Amino acid sequence: xxxxxxxxxxxxxxxxxxxxxxxxxxxxxxxxxxxxxxxxxxxxxxxxxxxxxxxxxxxxxxxxxxxxxxxxxxxxxxxxxxxxxxxxxxxxxxxxxxxxxxxxxxxxxxxxxx
Amino acid sequence: xxxxxxxxxxxxxxxxxxxxxxxxxxxxxxxxxxxxxxxxxxxxxxxxxxxxxxxxxxxxxxxxxxxxxxxxxxxxxxxxxxxxxxxxxxxxxxxxxxxxxxxxxxxxxxxx
Numbered sequence: 001x002x003x004x005x006x007x008x009x010x011x012x013x014x015x016x017x018x019x020x021x022x023x024x025x026x027x028x029x030x031x032x033x034x035x036x037x038x039x040x041x042x043x044x045x046x047x048x049x050x051x052x053x054x055x056x057x058x059x060x061x062x063x064x065x066x067x068x069x070x071x072x073x074x075x076x077x078x079x080x081x082x083x084x085x086x087x088x089x090x091x092x093x094x095x096x097x098x099x100x101x102x103x104x105x106x107x108x109x110x111x112x113x114x
Numbered sequence: 115x116x117x118x119x120x121x122x123x124x125x126x127x128x129x130x131x132x133x134x135x136x137x138x139x140x141x142x143x144x145x146x147x148x149x150x151x152x153x154x155x156x157x158x159x160x161x162x163x164x165x166x167x168x169x170x171x172x173x174x175x176x177x178x179x180x181x182x183x184x185x186x187x188x189x190x191x192x193x194x195x196x197x198x199x200x201x202x203x204x205x206x207x208x209x210x211x212x213x214x215x216x217x218x219x220x221x222x223x224x225x226x
């Protein structure tokens with residue numbers, strides 16, 4: 001079974017620039033999550049999709065972050081404009097059903113904002 | 115007070131040692147308790163999963179949950195250098211809208 005794919009693995013940008021991250025979940029997994037993991041901290045949920053609908057985006061900074069999951073498969077997370085404090089690893093995860101606690105994570109996309 | 119508090123690290127032990135990792139929590143609605151392991155430059159992977167109070171053993175790993183004290187632990191017996199990683203506790207309430215709340219993680223290094 002292929003895992004959760006993410007790209008790019010690393011990205012360095014200047015503040016106020018924009019960046020986009022892509023995620024392809026495990027085939028058949030209806031629920032997709034984007035987490036932000038700042039160095040030295042645990043992952044924080046940004047947004048959760050069930051198929052192509054949003055279940056929870058309460059912690060997504062909507063003035064600069066956006067995410068979509070067209071056709072209920074791949075997802076893109078965008079940051080525009082980026083701030084220094086956005087430097088983090090952005091983890092995508094998927095699970096078979098909503099409310100599941102067993103998540104399969106991708107390797108993450110490491111963002112550095114200068 | 116944070117919902118989930120995890121013992122600060124890092125932790126360094128010699129190979130073969132018994133390791134105890136701990137988390138406390140404040141939300142009495144939490145019913146599901148997990149330990150995820152995260153190797154450097156990788157995503158977290160599920161290590162142990164426990165529902166409600168009690169113990170669960172899987173090889174060298176034992177997870178304990180004490181809901182009365184709002185305290186969970188992960189024990190690693192006969193620790194190996196391959197156990198060197200960051201360990202994250204995570205927990206959630208029941209229900210379709212529940213979400214995982216993670217601890218900060220503790221980095222363990224097992225010295226050969």
